[in-house]
Each structure stands twice: as C-alpha cells, then as structure tokens.
Amino acid sequence: MPLYDYQCNKCGETFEVSATIREKIAGLEVVCPKCGSHKARQLLTTAAVLHGGKEVSPSVCGPNSGAGCCG
Numbered sequence: 001m002p003l004y005d006y007q008c009n010k011c012g013e014t015f016e017v018s019a020t021i022r023e024k025i026a027g028l029e030v031v032c033p034k035c036g037s038h039k040a041r042q043l044l045t046t047a048a049v050l051h052g053g054k055e056v057s058p059s060v061c062g063p064n065s066g067a068g069c070c071g
C-alpha cells in the first residue's frame with residue numbers, strides 16, 4: 001500500500017497516510033494526527049525530491065535502470 005506525505009495547513013505537522021490507489025482517487029480524507037484538522041496538503045514524495053523535484057517517469061528505462069525496470 002503506497003504512502004502519501006501530507007502537511008497540515010493548520011499546525012504544520014507532516015505525516016504519512018497509507019491508502020490504496022482506489023481510495024486516493026475516490027477522495028482520501030486525511031486527518032492531522034496532532035491537531036485533528038482535516039485541512040492538509042499533499043507533499044511531493046521523497047523520491048521526487050531526490051530527483052531534483054522533477055517527477056521521473058517510470059516508463060523511461062536506461063542501461064542503468066537495474067533489475068526490475070519495466071516489470
């Protein structure tokens with residue numbers, strides 16, 4: 001189950017939410033574990049940050065992609 005990073009708009013707390021893709025599409029309701037606020041925004045994933053903030057397409061494969069690339 002994928003994890004999503006969220007930051008609370010009210011208190012600034014960052015937290016992770018695990019949800020299935022189906023739940024995410026249906027409209028995931030997140031609740032801040034610190035203050036209980038429902039207003040939180042999704043943060044970029046750690047993987048995206050490591051690539052300089054750009055999202056890397058998983059369909060792009062190269063000689064250094066390693067095992068498991070493209071299924």
Ligand SMILES: [Zn+2]
Nearest residue numbers: 008011032035
């Ligand atoms: Zn909060």
